[in-house]
Amino acid sequence: MTDYDLVIVGTGIGGGTLAWALRDCGARILLIERGDFLPREPENWNPTAVFSDHRYKARETWETPSGRCFKPGLHYCVGGNSKVYGAALTRFREEDFNTLEHKDGSSPNWPVSYDELEPYYCRAEKLYRVHGNTGDDPTEAPRSQGYPHNAVPHEPQIDRLADSFRKQGLNPFHLPLGIDLGNQCLRCHTCDGFPCRVHAKSDAEICAVRPAIDSPNVSLWTNSRAQRVVVHNDAVHALEVDCGGERKTIQAGTYVLSCGAVNSAALLLRSDGIPNASGMIGRNYMVHNNSALMAVRPWELNTTTFQKTLSINDWYLGENEWPWPMGNLQMIGKVQASMLKSARPNTPLPMLKYLANRSIEWWVMSEDLPDPKNHVSLTSEGRIRIHWQPNNPAAHRQLLKRARRMLHRAGYPVIFSQPMGIETNSHQCGTLKMGNDPATSVLDPYCKMHGLSNLRVVDASFFPSSGAMNPALTIAAQALRVAEQMIKSFP
Numbered sequence: 001m002t003d004y005d006l007v008i009v010g011t012g013i014g015g016g017t018l019a020w021a022l023r024d025c026g027a028r029i030l031l032i033e034r035g036d037f038l039p040r041e042p043e044n045w046n047p048t049a050v051f052s053d054h055r056y057k058a059r060e061t062w063e064t065p066s067g068r069c070f071k072p073g074l075h076y077c078v079g080g081n082s083k084v085y086g087a088a089l090t091r092f093r094e095e096d097f098n099t100l101e102h103k104d105g106s107s108p109n110w111p112v113s114y115d116e117l118e119p120y121y122c123r124a125e126k127l128y129r130v131h132g133n134t135g136d137d138p139t140e141a142p143r144s145q146g147y148p149h150n151a152v153p154h155e156p157q158i159d160r161l162a163d164s165f166r167k168q169g170l171n172p173f174h175l176p177l178g179i180d181l182g183n184q185c186l187r188c189h190t191c192d193g194f195p196c197r198v199h200a201k202s203d204a205e206i207c208a209v210r211p212a213i214d215s216p217n218v219s220l221w222t223n224s225r226a227q228r229v230v231v232h233n234d235a236v237h238a239l240e241v242d243c244g245g246e247r248k249t250i251q252a253g254t255y256v257l258s259c260g261a262v263n264s265a266a267l268l269l270r271s272d273g274i275p276n277a278s279g280m281i282g283r284n285y286m287v288h289n290n291s292a293l294m295a296v297r298p299w300e301l302n303t304t305t306f307q308k309t310l311s312i313n314d315w316y317l318g319e320n321e322w323p324w325p326m327g328n329l330q331m332i333g334k335v336q337a338s339m340l341k342s343a344r345p346n347t348p349l350p351m352l353k354y355l356a357n358r359s360i361e362w363w364v365m366s367e368d369l370p371d372p373k374n375h376v377s378l379t380s381e382g383r384i385r386i387h388w389q390p391n392n393p394a395a396h397r398q399l400l401k402r403a404r405r406m407l408h409r410a411g412y413p414v415i416f417s418q419p420m421g422i423e424t425n426s427h428q429c430g431t432l433k434m435g436n437d438p439a440t441s442v443l444d445p446y447c448k449m450h451g452l453s454n455l456r457v458v459d460a461s462f463f464p465s466s467g468a469m470n471p472a473l474t475i476a477a478q479a480l481r482v483a484e485q486m487i488k489s490f491p
């Protein structure tokens with residue numbers, strides 16, 4: 001038995017940010033992480049090691065209802081998925097917090113407004129060193145402060161591309177990014193999808209967990225996997241943890257889960273006595289409708305190194321021809337031929353090299369809608385099962401159509417697109433949605449579980465809707481907001 005004031009399970013953006021915010025509040029805090037520190041080694045930047053050998057991916061399989069096994073896109077290490085993320089740190093639009101009508105349904109409002117979250121977005125942007133230009137993006141919500149750092153400049157070919165989009169009447173903007181520009185960041189071509197070997201990416205380990213564990217009040221157990229929470233009456237009484245084969249029971253005043261939206265729901269489903277009046281634990285799983293798009297200009301080499309600086313939101317909320325939300329377009333890190341090989345094993349490498357040397361790459365991201373039928377469950381052996389039927393596909397098709405048209409007009413005649421499947425769960429959210437009413441939601445607006453006095457969940461499982469923007473900054477902002485409320489309850 002070990003006693004703490006607070007136990008936080010998971011050291012990703014949610015758990016790591018919360019620990020950082022509470023590090024000096026006087027509470028004795030224990031962070032529990034099932035993985036270890038991700039090593040700094042040459043393989044960090046080796047596309048074959050990262051994308052073909054999946055060196056840093058979780059060695060775990062999940063399954064579909066039909067029993068097909070797949071490897072989820074998860075990273076069990078200090079910092080969680082943010083160790084390999086693209087560091088696009090965007091706020092949700094103001095409209096994302098309200099009810100939004102889509103072609104195929106309705107995206108619900110949040111119990112927290114944009115205005116309430118805005119000050120915490122500002123703090124999260126400082127913590128994660130976000131670079132951006134205020135006023136660049138036509139859909140940008142009001143900001144009380146500018147970005148802490150100027151936008152990462154485009155390289156020449158991306159600048160030209162932005163110009164071409166402007167000539168088409170579009171409003172391209174600099175994608176807000178969390179990197180240590182001007183200091184350690186080399187603006188290399190192994191950022192998005194790779195761990196940063198020089199620790200210049202603003203991930204949860206670097207920006208939150210390491211500074212948190214510098215505090216004498218905060219301890220970190222790595223290689224320690226929370227198995228279940230033990231509930232007595234209306235409170236969590238203990239947490240059972242597997243520490244490298246040894247079972248430990250931890251007691252704390254307050255417990256916070258931040259294992260990622262699927263794993264937090266699974267942990268609760270594995271535990272006995274969890275109140276679930278709404279029946280929503282594990283339900284409303286969302287991941288966005290995503291496609292990768294590769295546009296090739298056969299007569300010109302793409303010499304860009306750091307490509308992920310440009311984004312388009314002109315169709316985010318719809319337009320005259322299609323008055324429903326369509327989503328966001330953003331460039332991704334420069335794809336290399338060896339990264340394509342795992343997706344296209346039958347295409348000869350020289351052909352992939354030819355294409356990758358002449359292509360630019362985009363992420364096409366549309367909102368998917370909460371549907372209780374899309375959910376997380378456990379098999380009889382305790383394995384995670386994902387029930388997922390993508391919805392709202394028309395919006396995504398419309399966005400893809402516009403992305404193709406814009407790129408054709410910019411001089412890219414050859415365009416390939418690849419829809420993402422169930423394995424691409426990087427933007428997972430919604431499985432423990434927050435709301436004011438315990439009859440329809442799992443968490444309250446400060447992420448405290450309805451019906452339990454001392455349990456909170458601060459990963460993206462609290463999202464009532466997925467928006468069509470990258471989730472990490474919103475997770476961080478809410479963790480800072482929750483921390484502020486929690487501080488009041490500590491001595």
Ligand SMILES: Cc1cc2nc3c(=O)[nH]c(=O)nc-3n(C[C@H](O)[C@H](O)[C@H](O)COP(=O)(O)OP(=O)(O)OC[C@H]3O[C@@H](n4cnc5c(N)ncnc54)[C@H](O)[C@@H]3O)c2cc1C
Binds near residue numbers: 011
């Ligand atoms: C390749 C890639 C690119 C991405 N790019 C972007 C981007 O550019 N912008 C953006 O906003 N988002 C991006 N994302 C998504 C973003 O990384 C996630 O939304 C965010 O990191 C989620 O943070 P989290 O704290 O909710 O969960 P996680 O990062 O999943 O962290 C959960 C942590 O809990 C630990 N854990 C799980 N179960 C247990 C257990 N039982 N016991 C103990 N520990 C446990 C895990 O090891 C992990 O460290 C990307 C993701 C990927 C994979």
